[in-house]
Amino acid sequence: MLNETYLLLIPLLPLAGFVILGLFGRKYFKKSSGIIGTVLLLISALLALYIAYGYFFEFGKADGVYQKLIPFQYTWLRFGDSMSIDMGALIDPISVMMLVVITFISLMVHIYSLGYMKGEERFSTYYSFLGLFTFSMLGLVMSSNIFQIYIFWELVGISSFLLIGFYYEKPSAVAACKKAFIVTRFADLGFLIGILILSFYAGTLDFNTLIERFTSHSSTEFHLAITSSFLGISALTWGMILVFVGGAGKSAMLPFHIWLPDAMEGPTPVSALIHAATMVVAGVYLVARLFPVFALSTPHALELVAYVGALTALFAAIIACTQTDIKRVLAFSTISQIGYMMFALGVAKYGGEAGLGYTAAMFHLLTHAMFKALLFLGAGSVIHFIHSNEMKDMGGLRKYLPITNITFLIACLSISGIPPFSGFFSKEEILLAASQNNQVIYWIGLFTSGLTAFYMFRLYFSIFWNKTSSSLLEKSHGEGGFAMSFPLILLAIGAAFAGFIPFRDFVTSDGKPLESVFHWQFSILPVLMGLSGFFIAFWMYKKETKLPGKAAALFGGFYKASLQKFYFDEIYLFITHKIIFNLIGKPAAWFDKNVVNGLVNATGNTTQIFSAKIKKIQSGKVQQYAVYFLLATVLMAVLFIYWWK
């Protein structure tokens, strides 16, 4: 049976790491904080694996359907007899899978950082922040209550802020962490309003009860939520759209994607953990968690999810083709792949074979975590060696970084969808699900997969083949130690073989396992797209040629726009500076300074003027006092004699 202590320990061990290393690390654990953090996380990872094994193979199923178990729940804040914010854990296939993914990737990042961040002065602070982040993310996936997930959502945002701004002396890092926090906070406003709408109509904040009330089309709550409408859209749809807006902010979907490329200012292992494998999939997880409501009760909101995901995937892939900073290429690649996951969820239906998109999205989440973390850690290895992020400083590094070379190649093959690597299996399932439901999205996904292969192999060839960068090699020191190579190798094994996990047996939209069928004929087209992207990149980038320059000239203005990330940052800055600051900010500031402050100052000034006039009565002259005394006596006498009866 499920061991609740072990379940609770999984998030609490990293939290303990945060507290201990945060409070005492500077003084007592200067060198050993890395080991402490890693050991705590190793135990967490093993516990997660143990629980996952138990859930999937021993007690998770009842009558062949995976159950949503709630091992414990504690009522925290009560708002009346039906609604309360509880703190509890929800165990179902996706949360168990996420526990394994998060702890495993976090463990890899902890081990890698032993080598990468060695010699860093704030070593213990770094590990305490990593512990805080891991705790928040684990709490997020285990939440049984929509408000609890919001609490952990914000905690994840804070941890991300702390980690991106780790090098706080660099102004660009400070700007980046502020931008990440503000953009995601802005999206979280939508999330909060969505939570309020949903909980108002459902009368509860608990996930299971909420989903039950909104998916049974005969319940009173569902009826009320569907019929009350605002601007022609029902209240339930508004609630789901707003919740998706919150998810879109955290997952860097189209209008909110601006923070992710800038977040690369943080240390590279942080980028691997947060911005590749865990935090950015929080939005996907949220949509998956509320998937029954999306699929059964608000199909239009699900359509919105699908189109936003598909457009984001295409858009980010186009930008990634022109970027020169290797971490930016990987950031846009992440945005694109999460777009894949979103539209896979968007085209799925609830139950049976039509719910394939759900399984495909979660499968892609797993494989993406592996190969994206591998790509980022490999990029970290390259940056550690060359001390630069730009592709023009690199080239021919395969001789100096053999392990990084092989593992990076495996990750690139995986992400391009080349069989038999894991990315092929998950991407093929996504495209299959799309082709069965929405042709437009299918063709967008297919074209984007070609672009993905192209820009990934452009990156690979520019770093490891192409020219030989001689200038920076004099001060080089070879591959980073065992601490940096070991995670690369482990992740490469995962990226290579995770595709063979029979995912459809474990994670499906309604809990019933699906038949694992392999569609040979269907996979031909995606693989062809991947291979064509590979060959074009091979032709253009393996040896130093003039072809990239000619291609840039061919696309002209479109190339420039893509290089400048389609001017999104400039547009947003324009809107905030010229419109919001001038039209709303300045008048509000004027009002506050002049009217509100003015009123308070006027009260004070009036009192002062009045008092200056009256205080002359107290003159210190006794005879004057005597006059007032006499006058008052006369007055009182008159009053008493003539008026008081």
Place this chain on the structure above:
Amino acid sequence: MLQPGLYHILFISTALFFIGVYGFFSRRNLISILMSVELVLNSVNLNFIAFNKYLWADKLDGLFFTIFIIAIAAAEAAVAIAIIINLYRSHHSIDVEEAEQMKY
């Protein structure tokens, strides 16, 4: 010639009273102020005796109260002189305009 009645004596005592009050407001010398206070007290004495003689001739209440006032006036004058002496010690003057420090 007119018999002196109650109103005549009351007139005198009222006049004395207001002369005393006026003296209290307008004199600069502290001793003069003290003298004006004595004038007020004595006018009140006159008032008491007048009422006693003309209204309640067979009682002696007014007489007793008058003697009280004389005794108390004497005691009060002693206290006042003591205060004036202390004031002189700090200000070296018995001008009441010099003692206006307790102001805003």
